[in-house]
Each structure stands twice: as C-alpha cells, then as structure tokens.
Amino acid sequence: MTDTCHEVGSSFWVHVWLILTWAAVFVGPQVPFASNCNFDGELLCGFVQQSVGDDFDWEVGSGAVEALGLSGDHTGGGSYAYLNTTGKTRSQTAILRSMQLASLTPHCLTFYFYMAGADVGSLAVLQQRVGEQRRTELWSAEGDQGHGWTRAKVDVTSPLSGNTPMGYRINFDAVVGSGQLGLIAIDDVVFVNGPCDSDA
Numbered sequence: 001m002t003d004t005c006h007e008v009g010s011s012f013w014v015h016v017w018l019i020l021t022w023a024a025v026f027v028g029p030q031v032p033f034a035s036n037c038n039f040d041g042e043l044l045c046g047f048v049q050q051s052v053g054d055d056f057d058w059e060v061g062s063g064a065v066e067a068l069g070l071s072g073d074h075t076g077g078g079s080y081a082y083l084n085t086t087g088k089t090r091s092q093t094a095i096l097r098s099m100q101l102a103s104l105t106p107h108c109l110t111f112y113f114y115m116a117g118a119d120v121g122s123l124a125v126l127q128q129r130v131g132e133q134r135r136t137e138l139w140s141a142e143g144d145q146g147h148g149w150t151r152a153k154v155d156v157t158s159p160l161s162g163n164t165p166m167g168y169r170i171n172f173d174a175v176v177g178s179g180q181l182g183l184i185a186i187d188d189v190v191f192v193n194g195p196c197d198s199d200a
C-alpha cells in the first residue's frame with residue numbers, strides 16, 4: 001500500500017512539474033524585468049549573475065576610474081555595472097542574465113555602455129531560449145569606444161513555437177581582451193514594448 005501511494009504521489013508531482021515547466025518555457029511572464037535599470041538603488045534590478053559557464057561576476061560600482069577616463073555613471077552620482085578587464089586573461093567572460101521574458105509583441109532594449117582601454121575586449125547582448133544552451137547574438141561592440149557613454153538600441157522578439165512566444169533571457173556578456181587595461185560598463189538599461197525606431 002505504501003509503495004502504491006508513493007508511486008501515485010510521485011507520478012502526480014511529476015505531472016505537476018511537467019505542466020509548470022511547460023508553462024514556464026512556452027508561456028513565461030508577459031511582463032518584462034524591471035523595465036528601467038539604473039543600477040543605483042536595487043543593485044541588479046532583477047538581473048542575476050551567471051553561476052556556471054563564465055569566469056567572473058559583473059560588479060556594481062560608482063565614481064570615477066580615472067585611468068580609463070570614466071568620471072562616473074551615465075547620469076552622474078549613481079552606479080553602474082562593470083567588469084574591469086585589467087590584469088585578467090583573454091576571452092574570460094562575465095555574464096549578466098535577465099529574468100525570463102516572453103511576449104507576443106516586439107520590444108526595444110536600450111542601454112548605455114562604456115568601453116575604454118587599448119585591450120578592453122568586447123561586449124555582447126545575446127538571447128538565450130529557456131531550457132537551451134544555444135544563444136543568439138543580437139548586438140555586440142568590440143574594442144575601445146572612447147571616453148564616453150554610448151547608447152545602444154537592440155530590437156528583441158520572442159522566439160515562437162507555432163504562434164506561442166517562448167521564454168528567453170537576455171544576456172550581457174563582457175569578454176576580456178588582452179587584459180592589459182580595460183573597463184566594460186553598462187548603465188540605464190531600458191526595456192519597452194514596441195520596436196526600436198530611429199528616434200527611440
């Protein structure tokens with residue numbers, strides 16, 4: 001009797017798990033993560049550090065990095081997320097992941113980035129379907145971008161399974177160049193409904 005009950009119970013919870021997994025993968029939340037992240041208050045605004053498969057965590061910092069021309073965060077007086085590549089090894093990576101997203105409508109991701117240093121490396125925005133390792137690069141920049149915050153705009157659409165939007169995460173990958181001197185930072189990440197346009 002005990003074994004039977006145990007089997008029935010296990011089967012029930014397996015089905016519950018399967019249903020919840022299906023719902024998470026194929027439906028996902030319809031409301032995106034904190035739609036405006038300035039890294040000033042609630043540090044990572046719902047972003048999480050990649051726990052496996054990368055080499056470092058992004059850090060949250062404020063103030064100047066004089067050696068690399070950074071005077072402060074994008075708006076002044078606040079904080080930013082960054083990876084200091086100085087002294088690290090080429091191709092080592094830090095990945096910042098959004099919470100799970102899904103939507104029937106296109107969205108526009110905008111953010112400001114700061115990349116300075118002769119051997120700084122690269123920054124990329126990638127889309128990863130929930131439950132899959134494969135990632136699609138949506139945007140990237142490589143090398144020294146000068147001493148200033150630059151705005152980036154990225155159109156984002158959900159992968160579809162038939163007519164159903166699939167869950168995905170946005171990844172920010174900061175990749176070390178030669179490691180001699182470099183800083184990669186992002187700030188004011190905004191995610192809004194609708195496609196990017198030339199005036200956004």
Ligand SMILES: [Ca+2]
Pocket residue numbers: 038039040073074075078079080187188
């Ligand atoms: Ca900020």
